[in-house]
Amino acid sequence: MSSTHDVESHLTLVRQRIANAEVAAGRSPGSVQLLAVSKTKPAADIAAAHDAGQRAFGENYLGEAIEKMEQLSDRECQWHYIGAIQSNKTRPIAAHFDWVHCVDRDKIATRLNDHRAAAAEPLNVCIQVNIDREPSKAGATPEECSALATLISGLPRLRLRGLMAIPLATDDTARQRQSTAALKRIFDSLKADHPSLDTLSIGMSGDLEAAVAEGSTMVRIGTAVFGARAPKQH
Numbered sequence: 001m002s003s004t005h006d007v008e009s010h011l012t013l014v015r016q017r018i019a020n021a022e023v024a025a026g027r028s029p030g031s032v033q034l035l036a037v038s039k040t041k042p043a044a045d046i047a048a049a050h051d052a053g054q055r056a057f058g059e060n061y062l063g064e065a066i067e068k069m070e071q072l073s074d075r076e077c078q079w080h081y082i083g084a085i086q087s088n089k090t091r092p093i094a095a096h097f098d099w100v101h102c103v104d105r106d107k108i109a110t111r112l113n114d115h116r117a118a119a120a121e122p123l124n125v126c127i128q129v130n131i132d133r134e135p136s137k138a139g140a141t142p143e144e145c146s147a148l149a150t151l152i153s154g155l156p157r158l159r160l161r162g163l164m165a166i167p168l169a170t171d172d173t174a175r176q177r178q179s180t181a182a183l184k185r186i187f188d189s190l191k192a193d194h195p196s197l198d199t200l201s202i203g204m205s206g207d208l209e210a211a212v213a214e215g216s217t218m219v220r221i222g223t224a225v226f227g228a229r230a231p232k233q234h
């Protein structure tokens with residue numbers, strides 16, 4: 001577990017990295033949001049980040065996430081589901097989260113819509129795109145995005161916000177930028193028909209500068225905020 005002080009100082013560094021990347025790209029200050037990815041980390045670490053002003057948290061594992069939400073129920077947090085979605089988990093996901101980043105097929109979108117309570121705000125969703133066409137990765141193909149966006153836009157309990165991708169892992173900055181640029185092109189082409197789109201969810205601890213340079217509006221940062229994760233068995 002990180003100490004409270006570590007989380008706070010790491011958050012300061014990550015905010016500075018984002019601010020520097022915004023300036024380098026000629027983008028407005030504050031145009032990139034930080035989603036703090038707290039998977040495998042204890043509620044105390046989230047509380048420390050919350051004390052330091054962070055409100056948006058990303059979680060990948062449902063059971064663990066719900067447990068932490070309960071522990072932190074007296075704090076106002078915005079919860080983002082960024083893990084793989086099995087169709088038998090759409091009900092608890094729709095019940096507990098404010099955002100879902102990894103909608104990649106009609107069935108998941110329809111089920112999330114059906115399970116979102118009428119009294120709740122519509123669920124914010126991003127379409128996950130397999131931007132580098134990796135066989136091992138989830139995500140809609142670039143060609144599937146338009147039809148899926150149209151379907152989601154017609155579902156009243158969902159609000160289509162944008163696109164999300166987990167690009168191929170590489171240290172090559174030019175290659176990292178290509179992935180975000182490709183995602184941004186799809187985003188721009190969808191935006192004509194879907195003016196509500198405002199979110200490009202891409203960029204992690206190792207590639208946030210490249211992602212911001214090419215138009216990311218939300219970076220999902222785990223390690224650089226909360227420290228390295230122990231490997232998790234599932």
Ligand SMILES: *Cc1c(COP(=O)(O)O)cnc(C)c1O
Nearest residue numbers: 037082204205220221222223224
């Ligand atoms: C774990 C995870 C992250 C954060 O990755 P770091 O390299 O630790 O910053 C971002 N997005 C998704 C989808 C993740 O699963």
